[in-house]
Amino acid sequence: MPQLSESCLGVLRPANPSFSFSPGKVTVYATNTPNGHKPVILLEELGIDYDVVYLPLAGEQHDPRFVRLSPAGKIPALVDARGPEPLSLFESGAMLWYLATHEGRFVPNDARARAQTHAWLMYQMSTVGPYLGQRVHFLLDAPERVPYAVQRYGKIAREIYRVLDTRLGEHEYLDGHGFSVADIATWPWVRRPEVFEVDTSEFPHLSRWVEVVGRRPAVGRAMSLFDQPRPAL
Numbered sequence: 001m002p003q004l005s006e007s008c009l010g011v012l013r014p015a016n017p018s019f020s021f022s023p024g025k026v027t028v029y030a031t032n033t034p035n036g037h038k039p040v041i042l043l044e045e046l047g048i049d050y051d052v053v054y055l056p057l058a059g060e061q062h063d064p065r066f067v068r069l070s071p072a073g074k075i076p077a078l079v080d081a082r083g084p085e086p087l088s089l090f091e092s093g094a095m096l097w098y099l100a101t102h103e104g105r106f107v108p109n110d111a112r113a114r115a116q117t118h119a120w121l122m123y124q125m126s127t128v129g130p131y132l133g134q135r136v137h138f139l140l141d142a143p144e145r146v147p148y149a150v151q152r153y154g155k156i157a158r159e160i161y162r163v164l165d166t167r168l169g170e171h172e173y174l175d176g177h178g179f180s181v182a183d184i185a186t187w188p189w190v191r192r193p194e195v196f197e198v199d200t201s202e203f204p205h206l207s208r209w210v211e212v213v214g215r216r217p218a219v220g221r222a223m224s225l226f227d228q229p230r231p232a233l
């Protein structure tokens, strides 16, 4: 396998025909999207040895061998082959929660504090990702311009930024306790407001947090992995 990165723990490699995973390591199947970024950021933060298998989403996500790893045929998928039996997971929020609780990092120990981390992670999974995804779809991907949808998801996108900005005006990080999986899940989605045509001059607290999280060395390493040339399939 070509090792494309000297600076990252993660190695970006093309999907192999059997969608096999790396023995004794964590393998993430991902592409260069916010949902793909999340587990890679956390793995870099945790310093766990991992490989990233790049899926271009050109149809191979529906391959039955991939669907066995990710039942909805979506990235990211993760296999933790460090234990006696490989553990296969889909849904990025579940991956973050599993890795963080397994390592005892980026989630608070106290149950009440942890519940707040969970709530902000759920807000990302249920609202930030799906609605900003619809915003992009109707701005950039829809075969025709649908003014109602452009307006509806524009309003929702601004509301999401407002909710996050309010929270980040009260707390340094989303869960109110420290940098956590809630920040890791949310940051890749909201870091580029121009994509959603959201004017962040109204949201200074969110802008401060986007910058602070983006300066974390592990976040930089994870994102640079996705900046590399994509390995040929």
Ligand SMILES: N[C@@H](CCC(=O)N[C@@H](CS)C(=O)NCC(=O)O)C(=O)O
Pocket (backbone or CB within 6 Å): 033, 034, 035, 036, 057, 061, 073, 074, 075, 076, 090, 091, 092, 093, 129
């Ligand atoms: N809730 C899922 C969303 C996953 C998702 O929507 N992945 C997209 C890329 S960001 C995908 O794989 N799309 C391919 C397809 O729908 O065929 C998660 O967070 O893991």
